[in-house]
Amino acid sequence: MKRHHDNAKGGPAAGPSQRQLRAGELIRHALVEVLREEELHDDDLRGVSVTVTEVRMSPDLKHATCFVEPLGGGHAPEVVDALNRHARFLRGSLGRHIDMKFTPDLRFRHDESFDKAAHMDALFNDPRVRQDLEREDDEDEG
Template sequence: MSAPSQRQLRVGELIRRALSEILAEGDIHDPALAGRSITVGEVRVSPDLRQATAHVLPLGGEGTEAAIAALRRHKGEIRRRLASRVELRHVPDLRFAMDESFDRLDAARRLFADPRIRRDVAEDPEA
């Protein structure tokens, strides 16, 4: 798989910002989303710009599956709202997935907190 193009990255960031605003407004009425803050960590766009996968995580990480299921149920409404906020010829089809970047970040922090790893890094003459 090749790295995303600058165009994919720009469109992904544009959609991420607009999607974050839409979710922060709280106008999507669903019990699984009521009173929840949803973080949009990243939006990956396909090379043809027809599909966008939003990596999301509810604040606190609880109820992730229910929140993603609610977002999927309301993706048509969310897509219409995106269309009014972003200047794109075609708004991509939306997909939602759990954002695992926080888990990877925690794992890296635990790894670097290990005394053996810290010792090895401290002894590295290039560090």
């Protein structure tokens, strides 16, 4: 029987469950170890350090979407494609590092939050925007 969780407003619960969050962090930490220990023979991954920023688990914990960022941010599409090519091998290695009933299927995606943060930073440093922000600060003080 399927359980439905409702939020305070009577609608379906928003966001991942506590179980999904815990499993995601467990997978993220173990995946970092696997990527550090295993040598993947792929030209797109040679000499590349990869940061695993987040792992989102499906409700049944059988699928994991892993958000990654290559150090320096360069060649992200190639790195993500290479990791997806080696996902089955990484899943096998991951199974030896975690204690879960099922080792989830892995899907890798580029974490674009770094790019968005850099874009926002560039916007805030634009002289016209900075002038508007300083004008608002002066109005708030007066």
